[in-house]
Amino acid sequence: xxxxxxxxxxxxxxREGNVLKVDSFLNHQCDVALYADMGDEWARRFAGRxxxxxxxxxxxxxxxxxxxxxxxxxTPVVFARKSQSINLDGxxxxxxxxxxxxxxxxxxxxxKRFLNKGEHVLIIDDFLANGCALDGLxxxxxxxxxxxxxxxxxxxxxxxxxGKRLREKGFDVQSLAIVKSMDAKxxxxxxx
Amino acid sequence: xxxxxxxxxxxxxxREGNVLKVDSFLNHQCDVALYADMGDEWARRFAGRxxxxxxxxxxxxxxxxxxxxxxxxxTPVVFARKSQSINLDGxxxxxxxxxxxxxxxxxxxxxKRFLNKGEHVLIIDDFLANGCALDGLxxxxxxxxxxxxxxxxxxxxxxxxxGKRLREKGFDVQSLAIVKSMDAKxxxxxxx
Numbered sequence: 373x374x375x376x377x378x379x380x381x382x383x384x385x386x387r388e389g390n391v392l393k394v395d396s397f398l399n400h401q402c403d404v405a406l407y408a409d410m411g412d413e414w415a416r417r418f419a420g421r422x423x424x425x426x427x428x429x430x431x432x433x434x435x436x437x438x439x440x441x442x443x444x445x446x447t448p449v450v451f452a453r454k455s456q457s458i459n460l461d462g463x464x465x466x467x468x469x470x471x472x473x474x475x476x477x478x479x480x481x482x483x484k485r486f487l488n489k490g491e492h493v494l495i496i497d498d499f500l501a502n503g504c505a506l507d508g509l510x511x512x513x514x515x516x517x518x519x520x521x522x523x524x525x526x527x528x529x530x531x532x533x534x535g536k537r538l539r540e541k542g543f544d545v546q547s548l549a550i551v552k553s554m555d556a557k558x559x560x561x562x563x564x
Numbered sequence: 565x566x567x568x569x570x571x572x573x574x575x576x577x578x579r580e581g582n583v584l585k586v587d588s589f590l591n592h593q594c595d596v597a598l599y600a601d602m603g604d605e606w607a608r609r610f611a612g613r614x615x616x617x618x619x620x621x622x623x624x625x626x627x628x629x630x631x632x633x634x635x636x637x638x639t640p641v642v643f644a645r646k647s648q649s650i651n652l653d654g655x656x657x658x659x660x661x662x663x664x665x666x667x668x669x670x671x672x673x674x675x676k677r678f679l680n681k682g683e684h685v686l687i688i689d690d691f692l693a694n695g696c697a698l699d700g701l702x703x704x705x706x707x708x709x710x711x712x713x714x715x716x717x718x719x720x721x722x723x724x725x726x727g728k729r730l731r732e733k734g735f736d737v738q739s740l741a742i743v744k745s746m747d748a749k750x751x752x753x754x755x756x
Contacts, residue, residue: 387653393653395675395678396677396678400642400643400645400674400675400678401640401641401642401678402626402629402633402640402641402642402643403638403640404630404631404633404638404640404641405634405638407630408634408638430622430623430626431622431626431645434594434622434627434630435626435627435629435630435643436630437627438594438596438599438626438627438628438631439596439630439631439634441594441596442596442597442600442631446595446596446597446600448593448594448595448596449593449594449627450592450593450594451592451623451627453592453623461585482592483587483592485588486587486588486593
């Protein structure tokens, strides 16, 4: 998606350790017009697939998923939580995932009543690198007996293994920008 | 706002300890059509006020603020983070707030480059009870020299002191549903 690639080239900042900062428009400050265009693009790419629910994970995925949902007939969005909250009670689906971003293990939690057997789910998230967060969301869908129709990603780091691994497992992963390489010294970012 | 009050009456669950669970449409599963209607209502209530930026806080505020922003000419949304992340670097505004919900103290963090002196800010959040999270967001606006034009809240617990205190300080607090009383035994919820 050219609009997203252009924004990443203009505003993305590459840091040592494979960190790509896009916090001026994607995951701290949010450009909701861009989010809507991303929703339109995912709607084109997943056209024909049934989508009963959009599943994402706090925090950065929520805004993207909610605005994108307005392009999927206002499909309900469920965001997985990363920690227990008094807003969570009742029976829960829980998966354990490692976060390379934060250097720790998280639990990913969804209340059972918001994900049901046989529901068709579109997973949306901001980044795909190693795919650990997605593994957790997929595991939760499996626990629920829900069907993962597709995975919509804003920015995939193509040089990290998550995307390849998930596609080889048969998931329809649609990343709107796939970074082929990036260089913290020169700041140069190339796309596939 | 009648639509929101009706949803709270239909789906809200009252728990001991002043807990009102609205996770089926507001803060775990998200009804984005309702979010858009809430955005329209805030746009009416804050009509005539300049809004350069919408400020909210992770996690539950993000989806509401992002969809509402589409009703404010796609105003950029900034969401404050509650903990350090490698997605945060550079200079930051930091405020310390107590969370009664989670029973702990949090820091509220916004990167300095996304909140500027003289900017007109609309703060949006899902709940207002004691107002601690809002105090943190207001403090961050003060640190930045930004002007708080208004505070848009989905659900205010009118029997807790935050709303009264903030209005007495002169803030234009617009809550779309104000709960006058709620009873964990009968499940009854009354609005102002």
